[in-house]
Amino acid sequence: MHFADFRTLVERLKSEVPSQYLNGIVDIAVSPKAVPHPLRAEIYTMGECVPLEWTGSGADLQSRVILYHGSFAALAALAEPGEFDWRTETWETLTHELRHHLEWRANTRALESYDWAAEQNFARHEGDPFDPVFYREGERIAAGVYKVDDDVFMEVHQPPAGHALALSWHGRRYQAALPTDLRGPAFLTLDGLAEPPPGDAVAVLPRRLSVTALFRRRPVRSETVTVRALDG
Numbered sequence: 001m002h003f004a005d006f007r008t009l010v011e012r013l014k015s016e017v018p019s020q021y022l023n024g025i026v027d028i029a030v031s032p033k034a035v036p037h038p039l040r041a042e043i044y045t046m047g048e049c050v051p052l053e054w055t056g057s058g059a060d061l062q063s064r065v066i067l068y069h070g071s072f073a074a075l076a077a078l079a080e081p082g083e084f085d086w087r088t089e090t091w092e093t094l095t096h097e098l099r100h101h102l103e104w105r106a107n108t109r110a111l112e113s114y115d116w117a118a119e120q121n122f123a124r125h126e127g128d129p130f131d132p133v134f135y136r137e138g139e140r141i142a143a144g145v146y147k148v149d150d151d152v153f154m155e156v157h158q159p160p161a162g163h164a165l166a167l168s169w170h171g172r173r174y175q176a177a178l179p180t181d182l183r184g185p186a187f188l189t190l191d192g193l194a195e196p197p198p199g200d201a202v203a204v205l206p207r208r209l210s211v212t213a214l215f216r217r218r219p220v221r222s223e224t225v226t227v228r229a230l231d232g
């Protein structure tokens with residue numbers, strides 16, 4: 001299904017949603033992006049609910065829902081001809097994201113954590129100081145994998161000195177050479193992934209726990225490293 005046809009389908013399905021479930025939804029947008037799952041091949045994020053503004057209890061939360069046409073198209077290409085039901089998949093994704101909006105409205109603590117994580121991630125992008133574990137307050141995708149805005153953070157083990165960093169992304173294995181003096185905490189933005197996310201893919205080397213680390217805080221390093229695929 002072409003992008004314009006998909007957008008028309010979303011508008012038609014939106015009109016079928018009872019109005020009370022759209023309270024606080026300021027926009028239902030269609031994006032051309034494909035959003036691959038950080039670890040699992042052939043899995044994509046189909047949609048997302050993004051909280052925008054809220055006060056007090058969160059009952060007045062306003063959110064934006066985004067459906068990713070590129071993700072739908074990627075899954076449709078993997079299916080047998082005629083097996084991918086665009087209408088059913090779109091309806092299920094849309095209603096799923098609307099449920100997220102209702103859950104956000106009922107959970108002020110989660111909203112506060114999301115706002116704080118987004119602020120810290122903005123500071124990271126700007127080169128300002130930030131909390132080295134802020135990403136853990138974002139959306140947990142898998143064990144040690146988190147998402148804040150469009151950026152994905154994956155906790156990895158630091159390799160021994162002189163060894164390359166090994167990691168997996170979307171079902172493929174990659175390797176990257178690291179600076180010899182690199183120590184955690186460090187945020188390594190990965191360049192060269194076959195199917196990158198819309199934002200940054202970041203390998204996080206957490207701070208090593210030790211007695212001396214309790215008294216001496218190592219500054220957070222941010223680097224961009226080039227990865228190469230090990231499996232073709």
